[in-house]
Amino acid sequence: MADASLFAVFMDGVFLKNFLIVQFLGLCSFVGVTKDVKSASGMSGAVIFVITLSSVVSYFLYTYILLPLRLEYLNTIAFIIVIAALVQLVEFIVRKHMPPLYRSLGIYLPLISTNCAVLGAVLLNVMNEYTFIQSVTFGIAAGVGYTVAMLIMSSIREWSNVVYVPRAVGRGVTYAFFIAFVMSMSFANYFKVIPL
Amino acid sequence: MGDNRSVASEFMRGITKDNPTFGLVLGLCPTLAVTTSIENGIGMAAGTLFVLVGSNLLVSILRKEIPDTVRIPIELIVIATFVSIVDMVMEAFTPDIYAALGVYIPLIVVNCIVIGRAEAYALKNGVFYSIIDAFGVGTGFLLMLMLIGGIREVLGTGGIKLFGVQLFDMVSMLGYNPIGIMTLSPGAFLTIAVLMAIVNYRRILKAMKGG
Numbered sequence: 001m002a003d004a005s006l007f008a009v010f011m012d013g014v015f016l017k018n019f020l021i022v023q024f025l026g027l028c029s030f031v032g033v034t035k036d037v038k039s040a041s042g043m044s045g046a047v048i049f050v051i052t053l054s055s056v057v058s059y060f061l062y063t064y065i066l067l068p069l070r071l072e073y074l075n076t077i078a079f080i081i082v083i084a085a086l087v088q089l090v091e092f093i094v095r096k097h098m099p100p101l102y103r104s105l106g107i108y109l110p111l112i113s114t115n116c117a118v119l120g121a122v123l124l125n126v127m128n129e130y131t132f133i134q135s136v137t138f139g140i141a142a143g144v145g146y147t148v149a150m151l152i153m154s155s156i157r158e159w160s161n162v163v164y165v166p167r168a169v170g171r172g173v174t175y176a177f178f179i180a181f182v183m184s185m186s187f188a189n190y191f192k193v194i195p196l
Numbered sequence: 197m198g199d200n201r202s203v204a205s206e207f208m209r210g211i212t213k214d215n216p217t218f219g220l221v222l223g224l225c226p227t228l229a230v231t232t233s234i235e236n237g238i239g240m241a242a243g244t245l246f247v248l249v250g251s252n253l254l255v256s257i258l259r260k261e262i263p264d265t266v267r268i269p270i271e272l273i274v275i276a277t278f279v280s281i282v283d284m285v286m287e288a289f290t291p292d293i294y295a296a297l298g299v300y301i302p303l304i305v306v307n308c309i310v311i312g313r314a315e316a317y318a319l320k321n322g323v324f325y326s327i328i329d330a331f332g333v334g335t336g337f338l339l340m341l342m343l344i345g346g347i348r349e350v351l352g353t354g355g356i357k358l359f360g361v362q363l364f365d366m367v368s369m370l371g372y373n374p375i376g377i378m379t380l381s382p383g384a385f386l387t388i389a390v391l392m393a394i395v396n397y398r399r400i401l402k403a404m405k406g407g
Contacts, residue, residue: 021381022381023229024224024225024226024228024229024381024384025225025229025303026225027224027225027228028222028224028225028308031224073280073283073284074280075302076276076279076280076283076302076305077273077276077277077280080272080276080305080306081269081272081273081276084268084269084272115306116225116303116306116307119302119303119305119306120299120303123299123302123303124299127298127299166393167396167400168393168394168396168397168400169393169396170396173392174389174392174393174396177385177388177389177392178385178386178389180385180389181382181385181386181389184381184382184385185377185382187381188377188380188381188382
């Protein structure tokens with residue numbers, strides 16, 4: 001995988017391996033914070049930010065600390081601690097220096113440390129043996145793909161408020177899963193018809 | 197938490213009221229991602245069950261020593277330790293399932309069920325009941341993964357294959373035409389959506405009868 005072009009890595013991350021719809025990573029936020037577009041875009045912004053940052057940090061951690069010390073088997077523990085610490089740090093910095101950004105992203109940041117999308121991206125970087133540039137590209141792409149899916153989902157939910165749905169489906173998680181079913185059909189089939 | 201709890205009631209609560217998928221709506225990522233077949237579902241649930249029991253046990257033993265402000269990092273480290281154990285054991289003894297589950301095994305760390313039970317139950321309760329709770333929730337999770345995995349495998353491939361033994365095969369016996377999409381990602385969303393709608397429907401019926 002180390003020779004995959006950056007464009008291929010990016011497209012993989014955004015569409016073919018879309019984190020929410022194809023790989024099912026980060027579903028809690030996919031059904032939890034997509035009731036309106038505003039909070040969905042806030043969450044997406046925070047996720048792009050944190051995934052990119054943790055791809056960078058975890059690459060250095062893995063290549064320069066875990067590999068030379070032959071501690072690869074500790075990568076799950078090491079990554080989760082680093083991500084949790086990173087999210088805390090980002091929260092402090094953003095709160096101190098960028099109050100407007102904190103007001104829009106702030107409440108979503110703590111949620112992210114237990115979002116499987118972040119840890120998933122980092123672990124997939126290691127599993128695919130990506131180089132540094134590829135890791136960062138995949139991190140950004142994963143974040144963008146997450147954003148695409150979150151925005152489509154939240155727009156559908158927001159605009160379909162007047163649509164009739166049976167009471168057993170309701171407006172909650174069940175409804176979100178039915179939308180996700182239709183969305184994933186289009187995602188899964190689109191790239192069979194139009195190969196990249 | 198009154199004194200009227202018993203082992204059986206604490207255990208059953210994890211399967212019925214606090215059922216991970218339909219009651220708590222937690223841990224959805226593995227529920228959907230690995231349920232392409234019953235076998236994968238069982239492998240995933242067994243791993244999660246072990247981590248749940250281990251982390252509930254350790255968190256409950258340490259609950260008086262853990263300072264409130266840093267409890268979440270400590271819980272994460274405890275959970276990550278058990279996940280690493282599961283990761284290595286599965287890689288060594290069940291390489292097929294390990295290859296099929298891939299990245300989702302290390303991701304048990306961020307499975308909301310595990311940290312949710314540590315946070316909501318093990319921090320407040322004794323060792324014995326914490327273990328019972330972990331077994332209950334873990335069993336509920338196992339049943340859900342087997343149910344969803346079973347539905348998807350039967351509809352998607354037309355038969356059930358368990359640990360290398362073909363239990364039944366509708367393709368050759370009945371001329372069943374498998375719905376391939378059920379084993380892909382849309383099938384996962386459809387299965388869980390329909391199951392949740394059925395559960396909601398029963399709840400509504402019950403409420404109408406009661407009120």
